[in-house]
Structures are given as C-alpha cells and as structure tokens.
Amino acid sequence: MESAYTLAGRALAQRRTQNQEEQERRRNQVLKADPTLSELEARLAQCGTALARCVLENGKNYETIQAAIQKLQGEKAALLRRLHLPETYLDDIYTCPLCHDTGYNESGGRCTCLKQLISLYVSSNANLTEYMKEQTFDHADFHLFADQPSDGGREVLPCIKKAYDIARRFADTFDTSHANLLLTGSAGTGKTYLSSCIANHVLSRGKTVYYQTAFQLFDLLEKLKFGRCDGDEKEGAEYTAQYIYDADLLILDDLGTEFISAYSAAALFDLINTRLIREKSCILSTNLTPAGLEQIYSRRLTSRLMGNYTVIPFVGRDLRMRKFQNG
Ligand SMILES: [Zn+2]
Known part of the structure; x- marks a missing residue:
C-alpha cells in the first residue's frame, strides 16, 4: 500500500x-x-x-x-x-497561497496544506486490506463452521455464533459503550474476519478506524524511536503514530507474533492505557492465551486487558488452510 x-x-x-x-x-x-x-x-x-x-x-x-x-x-x-473580468483573472492560480502548492514553506518545512493531506490519507483508508473491506455482518456465513469437530471440548458453531453476537453488539453500540474486545484463538479461526465486519460497520457510521498488525505497529514505533526513517517516510510514520491514539477504533491484529523489546512493551502499554483513559475502543487479537500474553508483555498490561476487555475465544480449524485445500 x-x-x-x-x-x-x-x-x-x-x-x-x-x-x-x-x-x-x-x-x-x-x-x-x-x-x-x-x-x-x-x-x-x-x-x-x-x-x-x-x-x-x-x-x-x-x-x-x-x-x-x-x-x-x-x-x-x-x-x-x-471584458468585464477581474484584474487578477490571469494571475497564477494557487489552491494554497502559503506555499503555492509546493507543500513546503520558505524555510523548507511542511506547509499546513501538506500536513492536512497526509492526515486525510492516513485516516481515510483505515489501512484495511482489500479482503477486509469486503467483510460485513450481513454476508456472514456459518456453514464452514457447521461440520467441524469440537475443539478442546468446545463446539465450534455455537462458539462462532456467540462471537458474532458479541461483535454485532459491539458495533451497534459503538457510539455509547466505549467497549473493547480481546479476540483469542489460533490462526484462521475468524478473528480478522469478525474484526473486519466491525471495522466496516463502524466506518459506515462515519467513525474513524485504523487497522494494523502488531508487527507493523512495533516496526513503525521502533523506526521512529531509533531514527531508522527520515524525510518523507518519517513524516508519514509520525502521522500514523499519532493516529493510532486518535482513531475512534483501533484494531491491533496478531499480537504476540512480533519481536518484543522493552521499548515495544512499554509503547504498547502506553497505547492501550491512553486509549482506555480517553474512552477510545480497541480490538486486539492474538494467538496467545491471556497467560501467554502476560509472559511476553507484563502483568500490568494483561491486568488492564482483563479488567477492561471482553474476551472472545475462537476455536476450530484453520479455515484459511481449509479453503486453500478445497481450492
Ligand atoms: Zn500549502
């Protein structure tokens, strides 16, 4: 992208x-x-x-x-x-009189118009993939879950139906509930799919959404922190780093798969905590159990999650693999 x-x-x-x-x-x-x-x-x-x-x-x-x-x-x-035309009719035309549409002011800094455009692009696409943009609650199809054997004693179909109901309620009451979700379970069990349904529903109500994998997030924060990007890339990264705090809904996917440094762990805690204080909703998804999360991050973070997030367990087989096998 x-x-x-x-x-x-x-x-x-x-x-x-x-x-x-x-x-x-x-x-x-x-x-x-x-x-x-x-x-x-x-x-x-x-x-x-x-x-x-x-x-x-x-x-x-x-x-x-x-x-x-x-x-x-x-x-x-x-x-x-x-000719009944204004005297300025043939003058140079500029949308932004400050920078003459170059995007930079005289001292070489970014003009307000460029900053506005960047923040507009960061916020408008929500960073969803093409696949994610297509997923809606109305198109939800449970037949793939129907014939799956139970997983660790849990029936798959009732589990996904319950997850669907919680997700639907989360999306419907998004404006007033300030709720948060923690989706746990193996890869391909429907976590990203349900997150996408929520994202599209919330976007259609005029809210701002930002999706990022945990890997992308920490890569971005580390690059900024250690000055591993400059110029144009840095400008975009700084906007994104701010936007993950400001978006109405943040979806952080695949938590626990990324390389964790002390800095990453602290940055994640700050992000989660600040959004909680600001009553801005978050959806986290992870292959790890809450105990696994605590091992990688900290008790401080997991206790924040357990106290403020509704946990939705996902069970069953990897549907992505199954789709692939079925052609
Ligand atoms: Zn300008």
Whole structure:
C-alpha cells in the first residue's frame, strides 16, 4: 500500500496541474476576445528580462523600466476590465497561497496544506486490506463452521455464533459503550474476519478506524524511536503514530507474533492505557492465551486487558488452510 505521504504528494501535483490548466484556459478565453493580450504579454516579458539584467549589472534604467512595467500592467488590467473580468483573472492560480502548492514553506518545512493531506490519507483508508473491506455482518456465513469437530471440548458453531453476537453488539453500540474486545484463538479461526465486519460497520457510521498488525505497529514505533526513517517516510510514520491514539477504533491484529523489546512493551502499554483513559475502543487479537500474553508483555498490561476487555475465544480449524485445500 502506498504511504499517505506519497498519496499527499500526488494530490499536490494534481492540484498544480489543474490550476495550470485553468490558467491556460482563462488565457485562451481572453486571447480569443482580445488578441492584443499577446503583444502586451510579450512586452511585459521583455521588460521583465530587462529589469533582471539591470539589477545584475547595476544599471541606471531601473526606475524607467519599472515605470514601463507598471504602465503595461495597467493596460492589461484595463483590457480585462473591458471584458468585464477581474484584474487578477490571469494571475497564477494557487489552491494554497502559503506555499503555492509546493507543500513546503520558505524555510523548507511542511506547509499546513501538506500536513492536512497526509492526515486525510492516513485516516481515510483505515489501512484495511482489500479482503477486509469486503467483510460485513450481513454476508456472514456459518456453514464452514457447521461440520467441524469440537475443539478442546468446545463446539465450534455455537462458539462462532456467540462471537458474532458479541461483535454485532459491539458495533451497534459503538457510539455509547466505549467497549473493547480481546479476540483469542489460533490462526484462521475468524478473528480478522469478525474484526473486519466491525471495522466496516463502524466506518459506515462515519467513525474513524485504523487497522494494523502488531508487527507493523512495533516496526513503525521502533523506526521512529531509533531514527531508522527520515524525510518523507518519517513524516508519514509520525502521522500514523499519532493516529493510532486518535482513531475512534483501533484494531491491533496478531499480537504476540512480533519481536518484543522493552521499548515495544512499554509503547504498547502506553497505547492501550491512553486509549482506555480517553474512552477510545480497541480490538486486539492474538494467538496467545491471556497467560501467554502476560509472559511476553507484563502483568500490568494483561491486568488492564482483563479488567477492561471482553474476551472472545475462537476455536476450530484453520479455515484459511481449509479453503486453500478445497481450492
Ligand atoms: Zn500549502
């Protein structure tokens, strides 16, 4: 997936092209109505060159040339007025007057317009994969679970139906409940699938959602922390690092599969804890049991999870593998 920074850069380039095309269209329109514009423009260009040379060579005609330019600009404005057009009609067009659509201010820093575009792209795509975007509660199909043998004494179909009900209620009461879910179970048992159903439901209600695997999250945080990215990549990473705190719903997938450093563990605790304090919902999924989580992270984190998250156990066989085997 392309980074938000790349998408923002492309949007700026598109703005520049559109503005240039509009300027060209206006010029042709005026030329058609009054062809003397062309001569005025040529004389203005000549004067501009002469003025530049004058400055470089410390010439004496500076004021004369400037007066000539002012006179020509007056004539151009009069021409536009005669056509009932504003005097600025042929000026350069910029969507952002601050940076002239370059995205950078004079000191080389990112302009507000570029920052806004990046945050827009970070927030709008929710980082869901194409597969995830297709999953909805209405399309839920339980037949794959129907003929599975029980798993550790648990019947698979009732388990997934119960998980579905809890997920559905979580999505329906998202605005008011500030609930959190911890989905546990082996790979391919439906955790990401149900997370996707919730994500799409919540997105359709105008809420912001961000999905990330734990591996991606810690990779991002470590890169930022240890300065392993710079320039464009750093800009995008900083927005994402902020957005995981701000999004209405954060989905953190595959917890426990990533490499854990002391820094990662502390960062995860801060993220989970801050979101709890701000009453922003979270869905975590893991192949580990709560005891396994405690071994990898800390008792402090697991006790936060156990106290504030509804645990949904997933059981059964790896459906991804089964689909693959069935072709
Ligand atoms: Zn700007």
